[in-house]
Amino acid sequence: MTGNANMDVLRRNNLIVSGHGARSIVFSHGFGCDLSTRRDVSPAFEADFRVVLFDHVGAGGSDTLAYQPAKYATLSGYAQDVLDMMTALDLANAVFVGHSVPAIIAMLAASQQPERFASLVMICPSPCYLNDGADRGGFDKADIAGLFDMLDRNFLSWSRATAPAIMGNADRPGLGTALSDSICRMDPEIGRRFARVTFLSDHRADLPKLGTRSLILQTGADMVAPISVGEYVADTLRDGTFVMMQATGHWPHMSAPAETIDAIRHFLAA
Amino acid sequence: MSAAKPQGLISPPPETPDELYEHAPCGYLTTQADGTIVRVNATLLGMLGKPATQLLGQRIQNILTPAARIFYETHCAPLLAVNGRLNEISIDLARGVDGPLPTLMNWRAVDDGDGRLLGYRIMIISAIERVAYERELLAERERARQQEAMVRELNADLERRVDARTADLVQAQKMESLGQLTGGVAHDFNNLLTPMLITLDLLSTRYVTDERALRMTKSAISAAERARVLIARLLAFARRQHLKARAVDLTQMTQGMQELITQSLGPLIRLDVQIDPDLPPALVDLNQLEMALLNLCVNARDAMPEGGTATIAGDTVTIRSQGDLAPGQYVRLSVSDTGTGMDVDTLRRAAEPFYSTKVTGKSTGLGLSMVHGLAAQSGGRLVLESTPGHGTTATIWLPVDLSAASVAEPAAAVRAPLPALSILLVDDDDLVRFAAAEMLVDRGHTVVQASSGLEALEALRRHPAVDLLITDYLMPGMTGVECARIARMSRPGLPVLLVTGYADIKDVDAGGLPRLAKPFNVDELSAMIAEALGAGGSRPLKSSLV
Numbered sequence: 059m060t061g062n063a064n065m066d067v068l069r070r071n072n073l074i075v076s077g078h079g080a081r082s083i084v085f086s087h088g089f090g091c092d093l094s095t096r097r098d099v100s101p102a103f104e105a106d107f108r109v110v111l112f113d114h115v116g117a118g119g120s121d122t123l124a125y126q127p128a129k130y131a132t133l134s135g136y137a138q139d140v141l142d143m144m145t146a147l148d149l150a151n152a153v154f155v156g157h158s159v160p161a162i163i164a165m166l167a168a169s170q171q172p173e174r175f176a177s178l179v180m181i182c183p184s185p186c187y188l189n190d191g192a193d194r195g196g197f198d199k200a201d202i203a204g205l206f207d208m209l210d211r212n213f214l215s216w217s218r219a220t221a222p223a224i225m226g227n228a229d230r231p232g233l234g235t236a237l238s239d240s241i242c243r244m245d246p247e248i249g250r251r252f253a254r255v256t257f258l259s260d261h262r263a264d265l266p267k268l269g270t271r272s273l274i275l276q277t278g279a280d281m282v283a284p285i286s287v288g289e290y291v292a293d294t295l296r297d298g299t300f301v302m303m304q305a306t307g308h309w310p311h312m313s314a315p316a317e318t319i320d321a322i323r324h325f326l327a328a
Numbered sequence: 329m330s331a332a333k334p335q336g337l338i339s340p341p342p343e344t345p346d347e348l349y350e351h352a353p354c355g356y357l358t359t360q361a362d363g364t365i366v367r368v369n370a371t372l373l374g375m376l377g378k379p380a381t382q383l384l385g386q387r388i389q390n391i392l393t394p395a396a397r398i399f400y401e402t403h404c405a406p407l408l409a410v411n412g413r414l415n416e417i418s419i420d421l422a423r424g425v426d427g428p429l430p431t432l433m434n435w436r437a438v439d440d441g442d443g444r445l446l447g448y449r450i451m452i453i454s455a456i457e458r459v460a461y462e463r464e465l466l467a468e469r470e471r472a473r474q475q476e477a478m479v480r481e482l483n484a485d486l487e488r489r490v491d492a493r494t495a496d497l498v499q500a501q502k503m504e505s506l507g508q509l510t511g512g513v514a515h516d517f518n519n520l521l522t523p524m525l526i527t528l529d530l531l532s533t534r535y536v537t538d539e540r541a542l543r544m545t546k547s548a549i550s551a552a553e554r555a556r557v558l559i560a561r562l563l564a565f566a567r568r569q570h571l572k573a574r575a576v577d578l579t580q581m582t583q584g585m586q587e588l589i590t591q592s593l594g595p596l597i598r599l600d601v602q603i604d605p606d607l608p609p610a611l612v613d614l615n616q617l618e619m620a621l622l623n624l625c626v627n628a629r630d631a632m633p634e635g636g637t638a639t640i641a642g643d644t645v646t647i648r649s650q651g652d653l654a655p656g657q658y659v660r661l662s663v664s665d666t667g668t669g670m671d672v673d674t675l676r677r678a679a680e681p682f683y684s685t686k687v688t689g690k691s692t693g694l695g696l697s698m699v700h701g702l703a704a705q706s707g708g709r710l711v712l713e714s715t716p717g718h719g720t721t722a723t724i725w726l727p728v729d730l731s732a733a734s735v736a737e738p739a740a741a742v743r744a745p746l747p748a749l750s751i752l753l754v755d756d757d758d759l760v761r762f763a764a765a766e767m768l769v770d771r772g773h774t775v776v777q778a779s780s781g782l783e784a785l786e787a788l789r790r791h792p793a794v795d796l797l798i799t800d801y802l803m804p805g806m807t808g809v810e811c812a813r814i815a816r817m818s819r820p821g822l823p824v825l826l827v828t829g830y831a832d833i834k835d836v837d838a839g840g841l842p843r844l845a846k847p848f849n850v851d852e853l854s855a856m857i858a859e860a861l862g863a864g865g866s867r868p869l870k871s872s873l874v
Binding site for chain 2: 088158187196197198201202203204205207208209210211212214257279280281282306307308309312313
């Protein structure tokens with residue numbers, strides 16, 4: 059990859075690198091948010107790791123003009139971006155922490171280029187949100203249709219409120235300033251498409267293809283990814299370790315950062 | 329409206345705490361930090377149709393619809409964690425059999441003053457009507473989006489078509505300019521070539537006896553002959569060749585050429601002929617059309633180095649009006665190959681003179697130019713269609729001959745030797761005139777030269793015994809036709825032979841006079857003199873010219 063192509067990738071995905079260490083750890087944000095959701099967890103690794111944060115295209119400080127509907131119509135498009143970034147930064151044997159759908163995106167990327175991934179940390183992952191016979195993703199089609207409807211309604215008003223922040227890439231505030239204002243910036247149109255890709259995908263068949271050592275961090279009372287789904291993921295992966303956290307809800311890295319940091323450290327030390 | 333205080337109206341009493349909380353015009357509840365509901369007002373219970381016992385102790389996520397739970401977890405919870413508030417969230421509550429209740433919610437975090445989260449205050453407004461309206465708005469927006477996409481696509485299509493038309497127009501103008509330039513250059517070269525050919529002809533037949541000199545002269549003749557062919561092609565492209573249009577039966581013509589075509593195609597290529605036997609005759613110059621067909625077949629062969637099929641097809645089409653073509657019936661003669669094909673740019677330029685994709689030396693780059701010129705000069709056109717990898721079809725459109733059935737090629741008449749004649753030779757170009765005079769004298773004729781029409785008429789007066797007038801057509805002051813017309817006033821029936829540089833006169837302008845195209849050699853000149861003598865008495869100039 060050329061220097062310019064590298065710069066394009068770094069700009070496209072708003073890559074931010076910090077910390078020191080021979081090894082690298084990459085944090086990926088979940089559906090609905092951007093890299094700033096990692097602020098309570100990622101600094102804890104800066105002493106020992108080169109820490110990489112990024113935004114998926116359409117979220118946070120990413121280049122929304124880089125959004126191509128055909129490319130991002132499946133999670134594979136996002137997985138390609140992950141590989142592009144790792145190539146641009148020349149990452150090998152990295153730890154990848156993915157929350158929710160990015161855990162699945164990372165799984166697809168690691169299956170393609172395993173040498174780049176030492177291990178995966180999957181927080182509240184779900185390979186398929188829809189119920190399918192005995193496999194209970196947690197939601198039926200009407201539920202997901204209701205979600206799309208609700209997203210549209212909210213984006214209707216949010217798009218007005220968030221548009222200036224999204225479009226103002228040139229004078230985008232840095233990570234350290236006005237964090238609360240920049241959280242969860244998502245281009246509304248891309249957001250509604252991303253929701254469809256996320257909640258209508260079925261990657262159960264891809265789970266057994268992953269050879270990378272993986273940690274599944276599951277919380278109680280997660281309304282998006284039930285415990286049974288987390289257990290299913292751990293059981294189906296070739297090298298999956300299941301850890302049930304004390305934390306509740308879908309965002310343990312925000313609601314219980316200390317427990318999340320400990321669980322990751324413990325897994326990496328083992 | 330009057331500014332006076334309304335009479336008889338009494339203000340409501342201050343709200344009681346019970347009224348302010350329980351019966352406020354909005355739902356209201358309080359949760360602990362984990363979302364467990366600890367207080368709920370009567371308005372919300374009424375909205376949900378549930379008793380307080382069913383809500384207290386539940387986590388708020390449990391009274392959301394499944395869709396709302398995902399939305400809450402993915403979008404609201406992280407915002408709440410960072411900002412401590414949510415404003416105007418559109419979210420659905422579960423109501424059991426009554427279906428979802430769309431609401432708008434505001435959330436506010438409550439802490440103990442030291443930053444420790446204690447719980448949330450939540451205000452809820454029913455948004456049934458608003459959501460119905462929002463859905464209409466969203467549907468409308470979606471329709472607008474689709475229409476915009478459609479308009480954008482239409483615009484793009486229009487732009488593509490305008491671009492293609494512009495490119496076609498530019499190409500047409502380029503071809504026109506090339507035609508004018510080519511025609512002009514070819515005309516002047518023709519004039520230069522005429523004395524060269526005549527002189528070389530005379531030298532080789534009469535004056536050069538040394539064998540080596542004769543060989544050199546003959547090689548100069550063959551070079552000049554090649555130049556003549558090249559110029560003929562240039563004139564063909566420029567639509568200025570001398571065409572003898574007549575009814576041509578394409579079936580008969582193709583049959584007659586089949587052996588030649590098969591040989592040209594070679595053993596690797598199969599020839600398939602599909603011509604409707606009832607095809608009406610086309611109005612075109614037979615010899616030129618034969619050359620054009622052969623040219624197209626050679627192109628087809630070159631496009632199929634690995635072999636394939638060449639198809640010659642013929643049909644008719646009737647059009648109202650299309651581009652430069654006049655309305656009417658046309659015969660179409662096409663040659664298709666199964667070869668390499670051409671991309672759009674190559675296809676557009678294919679008929680340009682000297683544009684060739686073939687290896688240098690293998691092609692003159694004039695084949696398609698000549699076919700294009702022939703078709704256009706004949707009142708038709710050349711249409712090229714091609715897809716890379718799927719072959720090319722070249723179609724010549726020609727007007728149908730409406731006059732009569734096709735005529736067979738007249739058998740060449742056996743010519744008797746010409747008697748010695750007294751000839752008045754008119755040409756403003758001294759080189760051409762001197763050479764032609766030499767040639768005529770060499771054949772035993774007596775020649776009187778004139779360099780203009782006026783001079784010729786004066787000479788005719790002084791030499792009343794002139795048997796024949798040979799005149800150039802295009803001359804300053806008076807054309808050859810005008811000169812002939814005036815000459816015949818004093819010498820009715822005087823045989824006239826018109827010499828033309830290129831097809832710069834239409835048949836009607838020539839007044840039916842026999843025409844000899846430059847450049848010419850001795851035999852061609854003698855043949856045309858014979859024709860002019862034969863036509864002289866019996867074919868007067870048409871009345872319009874007399």
